[in-house]
Amino acid sequence: MSDTAHAPAAPGSHAVAHASHPDSFYVKIWGVLLVLLVVSVVGPELGIRVVTLFTAFGIAVVKAYLVIKNFMHLGVEKKYVAYLLLTMLALMVVMVGGVGPDVLRHQGTNWDNVAAKKAVEAGLKAGGGHGEHGADHGAPAPGAASPGEAH
């Protein structure tokens, strides 16, 4: 597959035209990356939250895209290679999404899951508030919403 990237230029062929970029093309991309680097360093210095987010993380994504497309040749690969990459990124999001609630919002060194506790308490309160449990059992069970029980 990577053979395409090194194939000698055949005029008129779209893929090959991309593949045979002269050195100056890569230098240009490198120049763009340098400019972006400056922006990503200067941006957060301003101290504005939104600007920091965009200039630090937003620009990092753009830089990653440029590197993958041009230096790692994704631009000249077959389309499914890009889809494979996107699938892997999607799986990463799935994994972080599933793991995050358990490992990101802990307190102290006892891996006390604050977020989960809050959710359980809120759930118990909501259940009592709608009168479902309250109606069934006459009154909410004493201590049902205490943090100790929830854990």
Add this chain to the structure above:
Amino acid sequence: MSTAAHADHGHDHAHAHHEPGFVEKYLWSTDHKMIAMQYLFTGMAMALVGGFTVYAFRMQLAFPGMSVPGYGRVTATDYNALVTTHGSVMIFWVAMPVLIAALGNYLIPLMIGCDDMVFPRLNRLSYQLFLISAIILVASFYVPGGAFGGAWTSYPPLSAKAEYSLTGLGSSMWLFAVALEFAAFLLGGINFVTTVMNSRAPGMKMFDVPIVVWMIIIASILFMASVGPLIAGAIMLMFDQQLGTGFFDPAKGGDPVLWQHLFWFFGHPEVYVVLLPAMGIVAEIITVFSRKKLFAYKTVLYTAIGTGVLSFFVWAHHQFIAGIDPRMANVFSVTTLLISIPVAEMVFVYIGTLYGGSIRLTTPMLWALAFIAEFLLGGVTGIFLGASGADIYFHDTYFVVAHFHYTFFPIAFIGSFAAITYWFPKMFGKMMNETWGKVHFWGTIIPFNFIFIPLFLLGIRGDHRRIYDYRHFPDLMKAGMQDLRILATISLLVLLAFQVVFLVNFFVSLFRGPKAPMNPWNANTLEWQAPSPPPHGNFPQGLPNVYRGPYEYSHPDRKDDYWPQTEPASEPAKT
């Protein structure tokens, strides 16, 4: 790439006169069939290790404190190491090498009609890494402290600290062996996917690829996409063990649940990594021995892909009692119950294939049918465990052990026996003995059920897992519970004894069996158009062309009840 493979073929023939020596032929070979045999025999040897460990610890459970014949007294530390090794070996060093590596290596080039894998040297490296990993694992039994005893899931903090697990060096060796083994299968998986994408025989379109090949490809992709987090986690755990870091150590602010996530993000897709090839094997066998076209080929394929995708969304159902966020438990309960749908669909499709076929109950067919029946039991009991509410009660009981074995034994053993008995004539050019094959079949299936149905019953009665000596727990010794344990252990002894029948049949047939014809089962797929056993380069008459899909059995326009993929379309008019 395809052209390159064909060019290689010519090149190999030019050197065909050079006779390789023993080392070159058996240990340093790049031939996909030889590498498949290396994986198969290593897997079989490791199955003996896994079988021996289960023998020792089941004897301890049934007859606590006795000196186990051939082992001696099982101490508490021994017990942990034996259980851990049994689990790790059976999954990582038996099921994966036999079902994916051995069968993938053997079948893919033969079934898609090419002469070898596209990366033969990578293939050889894959086996060599695997062999080293197996040696490290076995060697860990002989280091100070003995083999790792923190279960095949290796949960920290137990696994992270030598003072907890009591097996400092053994833990690290286990971890290193597992990581090395994953590297081996990554190399193999890349090879499988690339080969099928680029080296199919002329005329073989995507829907002409046999289901077993598709299944191995999907399994390889699942493996490659899921194993990354665990390899990263393994390195972090190794740092915790050897360098004193605290990634997973709560005493240092680390999070043991993070390891569970990293492990199961791989661990659950792993179930499908081994299940799908076994499903594929069953599809090949039931079509051949019911002389019928596979019912709904595309449905099976899309269902398998759907199962693969869903398998990435279910991992936390292993952690319902680990203190995970209860909101996530709801999500994972739903996805877990959802994944039973595509798997059930595949089972229905297989039953649909059998319906109205002229069924031949050969040994491979018996194994394939048993797979469907036994796996169904495993799947149905999984539904109880997938619901987080029920799982809270069942999770630490033998119910889980029984459920797991009702899924995994059909995959790892019934699936492998089906494949070995079916492809044996092609692999070794000899026929296996049918009568002894059937004796082995019944001698395995009946005791298998007598091992695990008692474990279901024990689990329902609250029998806790991970207990070394039940005499310390009077509540778990009363009202016949020990009798059920003894029944399970004795059934295990019977099952193990019948494996001798298999081994004798295997090796006697290998050396003295009747010569196998090219296509003993009258099957359609390409491997049966190569000589038995296929020589280096696979198809001495030239690489085949493909004219149709793999499952054209009992075609109404044809006299023969099979129609090989290689036979040109004009043939039926003549017959």
